[in-house]
Amino acid sequence: MLVPLLVALLCHCGFSLQQRRTKYHRQPHVVLILADDLGFNDVPWHNPTMQAPTLANLAKEGVILEQNYVQPKCAPSRAALMTGRYPFHIGRQHESLPPMMPTGLSTKYKLLPQRMREAGYATHAVGKWHLGFCAWDYTPTRRGFDSFFGFYSHSEDYYSRQSKDTSGVFSGYDLRNNENVTTEGAGLYSAHLFSKKAGEVIRKHDRQTPLFLYLAFQSIHKPLQVPDKYARLYQPYGRLTKESRRRGMVTALDEAVRNVTRALKQNKMYRNTVIIFLSDNGGSYRNSNWPLRGRKNSVWEGGTRSVAFMSYPKMAKKWQGRTVSEMVHIVDWYPTILALAGHKAKVKELDGVDQWLTLAAGWPGPRKSLIYNINDALRFTAAVRVGKWKLIWGYPEGLRSNVSRKATRAAFAQNLGEANNLDLLHLYNLEKDPNETVNLATVNRHTRKTLMKKVRKIMRSGEVVKPDTPFLRKKSLPVNFGGVVSPGWCVPR
Numbered sequence: 001m002l003v004p005l006l007v008a009l010l011c012h013c014g015f016s017l018q019q020r021r022t023k024y025h026r027q028p029h030v031v032l033i034l035a036d037d038l039g040f041n042d043v044p045w046h047n048p049t050m051q052a053p054t055l056a057n058l059a060k061e062g063v064i065l066e067q068n069y070v071q072p073k074c075a076p077s078r079a080a081l082m083t084g085r086y087p088f089h090i091g092r093q094h095e096s097l098p099p100m101m102p103t104g105l106s107t108k109y110k111l112l113p114q115r116m117r118e119a120g121y122a123t124h125a126v127g128k129w130h131l132g133f134c135a136w137d138y139t140p141t142r143r144g145f146d147s148f149f150g151f152y153s154h155s156e157d158y159y160s161r162q163s164k165d166t167s168g169v170f171s172g173y174d175l176r177n178n179e180n181v182t183t184e185g186a187g188l189y190s191a192h193l194f195s196k197k198a199g200e201v202i203r204k205h206d207r208q209t210p211l212f213l214y215l216a217f218q219s220i221h222k223p224l225q226v227p228d229k230y231a232r233l234y235q236p237y238g239r240l241t242k243e244s245r246r247r248g249m250v251t252a253l254d255e256a257v258r259n260v261t262r263a264l265k266q267n268k269m270y271r272n273t274v275i276i277f278l279s280d281n282g283g284s285y286r287n288s289n290w291p292l293r294g295r296k297n298s299v300w301e302g303g304t305r306s307v308a309f310m311s312y313p314k315m316a317k318k319w320q321g322r323t324v325s326e327m328v329h330i331v332d333w334y335p336t337i338l339a340l341a342g343h344k345a346k347v348k349e350l351d352g353v354d355q356w357l358t359l360a361a362g363w364p365g366p367r368k369s370l371i372y373n374i375n376d377a378l379r380f381t382a383a384v385r386v387g388k389w390k391l392i393w394g395y396p397e398g399l400r401s402n403v404s405r406k407a408t409r410a411a412f413a414q415n416l417g418e419a420n421n422l423d424l425l426h427l428y429n430l431e432k433d434p435n436e437t438v439n440l441a442t443v444n445r446h447t448r449k450t451l452m453k454k455v456r457k458i459m460r461s462g463e464v465v466k467p468d469t470p471f472l473r474k475k476s477l478p479v480n481f482g483g484v485v486s487p488g489w490c491v492p493r
Helices: 002-026 055-063 075-085 112-116 190-204 241-267 330-341 358-361 404-412 416-421 445-460
Strands: 029-035 064-065 122-128 145-153 161-163 171-173 211-216 272-281 306-311 322-324 369-375 381-386 389-394 425-429
Touching: 029 241, 029 330, 055 241, 064 075, 064 358, 064 404, 075 112, 112 122, 112 211, 112 330, 112 389, 122 190, 145 190, 190 211, 190 241, 241 272, 272 330, 330 358, 369 445, 381 445, 389 445, 425 445
Parallel strands: 029 211, 029 272, 064 322, 122 145, 122 211
Antiparallel strands: 064 306, 161 171, 272 306, 369 381, 381 389, 389 425
């Protein structure tokens, strides 16, 4: 009796192990690449003058998303990506988390890497964090990532790793290997350094275990810095201009992505890897979002429609090489990635919807409406889309830093009533007018009122969380930490 029992037990154990291996083999690796301030007109499939062959080939062989929406600013987009929730639901709809602000993405939310761990994934982050660092509990290795190589703050020099805010008050060195300050790659251009570190993660990875790699480049965020050889591709002779440098930054970013795909192929992971590429918001420099209206820090299409694609070599050939016009919002990537990872637990209170069957099998898109933003801090802005119709209620663009609070009150709408009195209403048919040139607010009053009613309902329901924007703290200054950008000066919320 004992021998058959042992045999049965061994067979069962072997089956369980084989089942687990089979399951992991079926689970694709996921590389989520986030560019910074990349404009709608900064990629070859929108602008043939851009030299980015790797991005172009990945997009051509995968699925190009022409209606992929993000938030108008860096940190709100990252918060939406990592939580699957609209920023106005979690208090992150206003500021883009300046480095002296004593807060971060609330620890009460379970982030995407934590969920991916639950699904059996190894999780790694490389590049820009920008979701809070004043307390250690806000930092990547405390939020679900097995490892982190990158910087905590919003912006820094591409070579020296010196982070500065716009006032120049906050200034310090910012580069971490996990939670330790590192000088690795001193003087190396950041796109090259981050692709190198991402490549190391991939080459060291046991491909029998599913991998989730979050690679957040600082390219092409200011400052405009790039090795001259990339800028010379756009301006062979004479003194290099800002525009040639900006374009060169895109080509350097493309080369970095090429290095990552090369590492995937070297470790025989490429065919089983889903590569997702998008930008955190529209471009911040003139004409980079052409022909869309507006730029970063606005709810115009140019600030919120992000270039994006999804590439997966194992996807059926008939679904590759497509351009998808279905609406996708950055909050959708959370449930979509969990779906392709085989995560079984049902996550409640998400604003995102699973888009996997739309992307991988051509199903009709599940999203019929979206909220660009709702923000009543300093000025009132609400923007919504239902089907082809888009309403902007209030001030569409962000405030300039040199406008005083007193002047702001007089110049910009602060609430629903003031927005009405100032005639700050815009209505566009994006199907016929994707570049927002003809305001139909006074022509199509029925649609305008319907969308305004939708905004009012959201605001009256209490869904809009007060923006989490505490006063800046001087104790955050790197000078207090030996010249290094460091956590440890606030209590996590």
